[in-house]
Amino acid sequence: MTVVAENLSMDGIGRLLQQRYEQAVEHINLESQARSELNFMQQGPGDIADAGSLASESAQHELVSAALQEQLHRLETALERWHAGTLGACQTCGGQIPLGRLELMPWAVHCVPCQSRADRGR
Template sequence: MTAVAEGLDMAAIGRLLRQRYADTAGQVGRLRAQTASVLGAHDAGSGDAADAGTMALETAEQAMVTTALQEQLVRLQAALDRLDAGTLGVCGRCGEQVPLTRLQVMPWATHCVPCQSIVDRYR
């Protein structure tokens, strides 16, 4: 089955993917800048041991969020690649169309809901 099924507006999904990619990349950039700022303030020697502990905690939290956002960027880029290849919206397991409602919520989805349940069960 092709990705262009009746009622599936791939142009709208493409716009959604590109917007989410840009938003996520912006968040990653802002978090990196915040982390650099916190580390720069620490390197400048300001604060005491409590400040150093707070800085370490904030930096660790920002690193976890940044990692999650970077993983999201990878999923979004893969979805954009599938869009360009004409395979976005095609289930990677059964080959059927992934419902538009699923793609609107998770435009990076690679499986329809029944197949995703099977894939998740065997992970």
């Protein structure tokens, strides 16, 4: 669990983003290896129960892979905003997104009030 640091800075957020990005890439690589091993196992002989189990595992790996790709994309976009100096500015009102929110959700693009209004409008 991430603990919100009281003395967090935008540089700290940038380092955190970079760490999380690298971790996401590592998780994607591990997931890719697991899928490759699963695909190899599906090519071997087995009974119907084995095939069903492997198909279920394959579907789970696809879901995990999609979630990891989405996380990587969010972190990549946040890193781009950090490098451009726009990370932390609400895209709706232009106000400052609290550093604690960015630490927990570095891909956040709205301050809490604007995000609340957006969520109510869904």
